[in-house]
Amino acid sequence: MNIEWLGRQFDNIVFLLGWHVLLAVIPLVLGLLIALPLGWWAHRSRRIYPLLVGIAGLLYTVPSLALFVLLPLVLGTKILDPLNIVAALTIYTVALLVRVVADALESVPEDTVQAAKAMGYRSYQSLLKVELPVGVPVISAGLRVAAVSNVSLVSVAALLGIPQLGSLFTQGFQLRFFTPIIAGILLCVILAMILDGLIILLNRWLTPWTPKVVAS
C-alpha cells in the first residue's frame, strides 16, 4: 500500500465514494418503493404472483454489464449517463424484492389479519399498520441482500467509464498499481457492511416487539 498516493488522491477518492453511495442507495430506495405495491399485488392475486415472480426472475438473469449497455436503447440516454446504472440497479432491486414483499405479506399469520379486521381496521389500514410492519423482518432480510449486491454491481460500471469506486480498479489495472485496487475493494466492502448494518438497525427500530437477540 502506498499511503502517500492515497493522501494525494484523497479528494478524488471521496468524490468516487460519494458517487458510489448515490449509485447504490438511490436504486435501493426506488426499488423498495416500486416493489412494495407490486409485491402487495402479487400477494393479493394468485394469478398475478407467478406472473410477476416469473418476470422478476427473467430480469434478474440479465447480466449487469449487458443491462448497463442495453438500457440506453430503452431510456434514450447516453452510454456514459449514470442514470443507466440507477435504472439497471433499480430493476435488479425490484426483481429481488417483489417476491420478498409478497412472501413477507404471506408470512403474516392469518389470525393477526383476522384480529385486525375484527378490531375494525379497513383493509388498507390493516395493510399499512399490521401486515407490512409484521412483514418487516422478511423484507429487510431481502433488502440486505439487495444492498450488498448493489454495492458490488455498481463497480462493474467502471468498465464503461462511469466514475465510482470501481474506477480505482481500472486505474490500478492500467497503472499496474495495487494501492488503488486494494483501497477500492476495502471501501466497497466497508460500504456494503455499513449499509447492511443500517438496515439491521432500521429493522430493529421498526420492529420493537421482537426479542433483542437477533439471529442474522
Add this chain to the structure above:
Amino acid sequence: MNYLFDPRHWTGADSIPTLIGEHLLYSLIALAIAAVIAVPLGIYIGVTGKGVFLIAGLANALRALPSVGLLILLVLLISPAFPSKMGYILPSLIVLVLLAVPPILTNTYAGVRAVDAAAVDAARGMGFRTMKILTDVQLPCSLPLVLSGVRSALLQIISTATIAAYISLGGLGRLLIDGKAQNDYSQMVAGAVLVALLALFFDQLLAFITRRVVSPGLTRRTIKSASAAEAVKTPVTV
C-alpha cells in the same frame, strides 16, 4: 443490431459462434470445479453439522466483494508468474469459482438439512447403511435445492465471465469491451443481447432439467407444505 446481423461476424477466428463457445467453455469449467468443491462440502456440513459458520459467513462476505476489483487484483498478482494466456485465464477461473461456490454450498447444506428426518429414520429402519441413506434418500430429496443453487451459480458465472473480458478473457464480453474501446455501440449492443440470451437460455435449461430429474413425489410434497395455509381452505385432490 447491424453488428449482430452482419454475416462477416458469424465466421472466422473472432466470430460470434467462437465467442459463445469460449464463454460457455470457461463458464462450464468454473461451474464444474465449483460443484466438485461445494456439493461434497455442503453435504458434509449438512450431515455432520460441523462448520456451519462457513455457510452464513462465507456467503455474505463473498457477496460484498466487488468482482471487478477481485479479478483485477488477481490478474496483477498472478499474471507475472504465468506469462502465457494462463496469466488471465487462471485468475478469471479462480474468481468465477469463488463466486459460484457460495450459492451451491449454502443450497446443498440447506437441502440436506431440510430432508424429512422421518424419511431418514424409515430408511435406517429398513436396514439402509449410512452411505446408502445418503445416496438413495438424502441426496434425491435435497436435489431441488442443490439444483437451484447450481442455477444461481451459473448465472453469476455467465455474468462475471462477461466482465472478465476487461482483463482479456475471451467470450461474449469481448464484444462489449472491444466495442467500448472502438466506440462501436452496435457491437456492444450485439454483445449485450447475446449475453442476456445466453443467460436466459441456461436459466430455462436448468429449470427444465430440475423439473425432469426431481422425483415427482417430492414436488407434490413441496407444493403441499409450501401452501399449507391454502391447502386448509381448498382440499387437495390428488
